[in-house]
Amino acid sequence: MEYGDLLKIAKTYGDPVYVYDSEKIISQFQRLTHAFGSVKKLKLNYAAKALSNITILRLMNNLGSGLDTVSIQEVKLGLLAGFKPESIIFTPNGVSLEEIEAAAALGVRINIDNLSILEQFGSKHPDIPVCIRINPHVMAGGNSKISVGHIDSKFGISIHQIPHLLRIVELTNMNINGIHMHTGSDILDIDVFLYASEILFETAKNFKNLDFIDFGSGFKVPYKEGDIETNIEELGKKLSSRFNSFCKQYGKELTLAFEPGKFLVSEAGFFLAKVNVVKQTTSTVFASIDSGFNHLIRPMFYGSNHEIINISNPKGKERYYSIVGYICETDTFGSNRRINEISEGDILCFRNAGAYCFTMASNYNSRFRPPEVLWHNGKAILIRERETFEDLIKNQVDVKDLFPTQREKVVAK
Numbered sequence: 001m002e003y004g005d006l007l008k009i010a011k012t013y014g015d016p017v018y019v020y021d022s023e024k025i026i027s028q029f030q031r032l033t034h035a036f037g038s039v040k041k042l043k044l045n046y047a048a049k050a051l052s053n054i055t056i057l058r059l060m061n062n063l064g065s066g067l068d069t070v071s072i073q074e075v076k077l078g079l080l081a082g083f084k085p086e087s088i089i090f091t092p093n094g095v096s097l098e099e100i101e102a103a104a105a106l107g108v109r110i111n112i113d114n115l116s117i118l119e120q121f122g123s124k125h126p127d128i129p130v131c132i133r134i135n136p137h138v139m140a141g142g143n144s145k146i147s148v149g150h151i152d153s154k155f156g157i158s159i160h161q162i163p164h165l166l167r168i169v170e171l172t173n174m175n176i177n178g179i180h181m182h183t184g185s186d187i188l189d190i191d192v193f194l195y196a197s198e199i200l201f202e203t204a205k206n207f208k209n210l211d212f213i214d215f216g217s218g219f220k221v222p223y224k225e226g227d228i229e230t231n232i233e234e235l236g237k238k239l240s241s242r243f244n245s246f247c248k249q250y251g252k253e254l255t256l257a258f259e260p261g262k263f264l265v266s267e268a269g270f271f272l273a274k275v276n277v278v279k280q281t282t283s284t285v286f287a288s289i290d291s292g293f294n295h296l297i298r299p300m301f302y303g304s305n306h307e308i309i310n311i312s313n314p315k316g317k318e319r320y321y322s323i324v325g326y327i328c329e330t331d332t333f334g335s336n337r338r339i340n341e342i343s344e345g346d347i348l349c350f351r352n353a354g355a356y357c358f359t360m361a362s363n364y365n366s367r368f369r370p371p372e373v374l375w376h377n378g379k380a381i382l383i384r385e386r387e388t389f390e391d392l393i394k395n396q397v398d399v400k401d402l403f404p405t406q407r408e409k410v411v412a413k
């Protein structure tokens with residue numbers, strides 16, 4: 001999509017606004033499918049938490065994707081979007097037995113990540129097959145907040161606990177149909193990923209009735225021109241060949257599963273916001289936008305670098321700016337960025353705004369969450385409306401009798 005299309009969308013739907021390009025989502029899905037082309041049974045389960053708009057979920061379902069979910073609400077969203085229960089996998093972390101049972105009752109596949117719940121679930125429901133999440137203790141991922149497979153991580157069942165795990169499976173007579181790992185986001189080193197996969201294969205040999213092995217996700221996408229990214233094609237070649245030979249050894253054609261979130265939707269997303277004020281201080285030129293970390297928290301939360309483009313003046317002279325929000329705390333989107341000259345009223349475009357952007361948005365400072373627009377076949381389609389004041393107060397209980405104003409007291413008399 002072109003800057004002109006984005007500008008038109010900002011004009012039509014107002015700003016700030018999130019825009020998603022379906023073509024990019026589709027091409028990323030096909031690229032990943034193609035990279036693992038030599039695997040007979042491949043299943044991509046889109047990680048809903050990255051971008052959970054119901055129309056996006058429908059698009060994924062149409063592409064033939066399954067759905068990776070982390071809460072019972074995401075499971076229900078997936079069912080509402082038309083996914084068959086068996087195409088949904090529930091991969092929560094530290095949730096209650098009741099929530100897992102609720103998901104199982106809806107017929108979705110269950111992934112359990114700790115021995116306590118495994119034992120309780122297996123004792124009560126030995127007939128429901130379960131996938132187990134293994135922690136291979138491999139340090140991977142872009143930073144400590146998104147690296148989830150290391151030794152101190154809360155995620156998964158440690159490989160050192162396999163003997164205990166096997167004992168539980170034997171005593172409860174439960175059926176393990178899959179094994180899973182998810183080592184973190186922003187993995188760059190393919191060899192680290194392959195090393196973790198070996199641990200998974202080794203673990204898999206303990207179970208006789210597997211249907212699938214799920215390698216999680218964590219593919220790094222480029223955040224700017226020339227940025228490093230996971231070499232999906234090389235990973236596809238190496239892991240596929242290793243997987244195929246494992247299946248021969250195992251004696252069954254297993255399904256190779258992945259749960260990509262960021263890889264499928266990050267680059268498809270654009271966040272558009274207007275510049276309210278250009279402010280020159282003694283040291284810096286600030287451009288303050290009509291948004292803040294209430295709408296896009298990743299730069300402040302993870303130190304993520306989102307490329308920022310002035311789409312109102314893409315050919316203007318470049319100058320250095322710090323782009324900040326309107327929240328009454330420091331909310332810097334980018335410091336000392338070279339951007340085409342900014343005037344008040346210009347629309348700035350934040351790239352890589354598809355994954356973990358809208359889904360992490362909040363109402364902080366009592367602001368409305370922005371609308372979402374899908375760009376599909378050259379047309380803009382509204383897929384979420386901007387919130388209104390009614391949305392903000394909908395669930396609040398205004399107990400007037402408790403603290404009436406002077407005027408209300410008078411009226412009551």
Ligand SMILES: *Cc1c(COP(=O)(O)O)cnc(C)c1O
Nearest residue numbers: 047182185217218259260261262
């Ligand atoms: C978040 C998550 C994913 C998706 O990770 P990305 O880095 O967005 O691809 C996959 N699997 C599980 C279990 C997750 O929690």
